[in-house]
């Protein structure tokens with residue numbers, strides 16, 4: 001079980017409204033990712049769900065029961081913190097069994113669960129070490145271990161991978177997804193990395209200044225962003241945004257076209273000059289300067305065969321053109 | 333090669349130490365100048381077999397232990413209180429530190445005359461106010477009174493060190509333990525106290541050094557009395573050499589005190605020194 005509903009939840013710190021009234025439903029077993037720029041209230045929202053912050057207004061329900069006034073320990077949720085928040089003076093074993101000890105669980109059962117978690121997370125060899133003697137990735141796994149032994153109804157992750165290097169991050173991303181597949185427990189995951197969001201989520205919640213901009217599956221957000229903010233936030237490299245005359249030709253105030261949907265074509269509608277070309281091997285990102293527009297990013301598969309200063313013509317794929325009105329909302 | 337600094341430091345310590353050792357083997361009384369002679373370990377024998385020595389030894393340990401207990405427990409409690417967000421935090425913190433800036437002689441006099449005096453003292457007034465007989469602290473519980481005075485002086489130091497330790501505790505650890513279901517008591521025992529153990533060790537070590545040589549408070553309040561009830565080793569050495577003019581005996585006492593301090597130090601390092609390792 002792990003169904004969480006927020007009803008008109010608000011949060012203010014002093015007189016600063018961080019979360020204006022917000023509704024959200026998280027289904028049992030879902031992997032939900034909160035994304036948004038720094039300071040948009042992702043952590044605050046997660047902490048409201050965890051019970052570490054009190055809501056200013058509104059209600060939170062967990063599994064259909066009101067949880068607004070339930071203390072954090074009683075909500076049946078487990079949280080993995082960005083700094084891991086391991087207990088430095090306890091061994092890995094003690095760290096992982098701490099929540100069980102607090103629940104006064106039978107020692108034999110504690111032992112069994114700790115060993116099972118350690119096996120799942122490849123920590124068996126490190127059980128007697130202190131957190132200070134572990135690498136970043138191992139610490140991360142201990143933090144996750146401490147969360148899974150409780151068998152919570154949902155996991156809350158606050159940017160769990162942001163302290164890891166790029167390679168390890170990819171690994172841990174897979175491990176967490178794997179864990180979700182095997183446990184089938186609800187997971188709420190905060191990140192500002194849209195790649196993590198796209199690759200892990202069943203459902204992405206895009207936040208801006210405490211407001212939900214759009215909720216949907218990764219592909220829904222990619223294919224049909226509801227507004228310019230979501231369009232710019234989801235997808236890498238960023239969607240090209242064009243307004244003015246060229247947008248008016250397509251009957252919109254602003255148009256957006258993703259780099260992978262711009263083609264180099266002899267008879268393309270827009271002519272420009274190639275600036276910087278970024279070669280990734282599999283792809284090349286061309287920055288093309290078109291008269292009267294910001295530089296456009298074009299994604300070309302493999303090697304592009306064009307170099308700095310070349311004149312090129314670009315043609316947007318019409319079926320992938322996004323149209324927005326003067327308020328930045330998508331027009332369909 | 334000994335650097336000049338080491339030589340200077342050695343000279344600084346070795347000259348007085350060796351002079352004290354030298355005097356401790358002499359029969360040297362200020363009332364009989366020119367009569368000094370070598371007497372071997374007689375001064376030590378005299379000092380160590382004096383019943384006053386054992387009383388003073390016990391008093392010293394009680395004084396150190398009592399003050400440590402009060403300051404660590406009280407300091408932790410105060411630090412927990414001061415760590416809560418409250419109105420006028422800055423001023424309250426300065427007020428808490430204030431006793432540390434009062435000279436021992438002054439604070440002992442204030443306690444003696446304004447608080448513990450059986451006729452005019454505040455405690456006497458309070459006792460009379462609730463219809464009790466005033467208690468003459470300094471003559472009926474002299475050691476306890478001195479422990480109280482010294483503890484009052486050292487409480488701010490302990491509080492300050494423990495407060496900084498408390499403030500350096502990662503909030504996320506506390507929140508994590510809260511989510512793990514730890515109540516206030518378990519959080520304190522399992523998270524806060526282990527985090528503060530290093531600071532507590534530092535407080536114990538530093539205070540022990542100073543508490544072994546408490547002197548002014550005793551001189552000003554009880555003069556070590558009644559009898560030897562509030563005499564510690566430091567005061568005994570003073571009484572021996574300057575009240576009885578027996579420099580030889582005093583020096584022997586001084587050396588004994590140094591040895592005792594080292595025993596205490598070794599004992600402490602054995603017991604809690606491991607807390608200082610990273």
Ligand SMILES: Nc1ncnc2c1ncn2[C@@H]1O[C@H](COP(=O)(O)OP(=O)(O)OP(=O)(O)O)[C@@H](O)[C@H]1O
Nearest residue numbers: 013016018036037038039040041042043044045192
């Ligand atoms: N305890 C607090 N008191 C006052 N303001 C706060 C407090 N906690 C957060 N805020 C404010 O609330 C806003 C949202 O903060 P939050 O930590 O939720 O952002 P975030 O989306 O997690 O950002 P990041 O990606 O940088 O972690 C910020 O503007 C922050 O300044």
Ligand SMILES: [Mg+2]
Nearest residue numbers: 042043044159
């Ligand atoms: Mg955050």
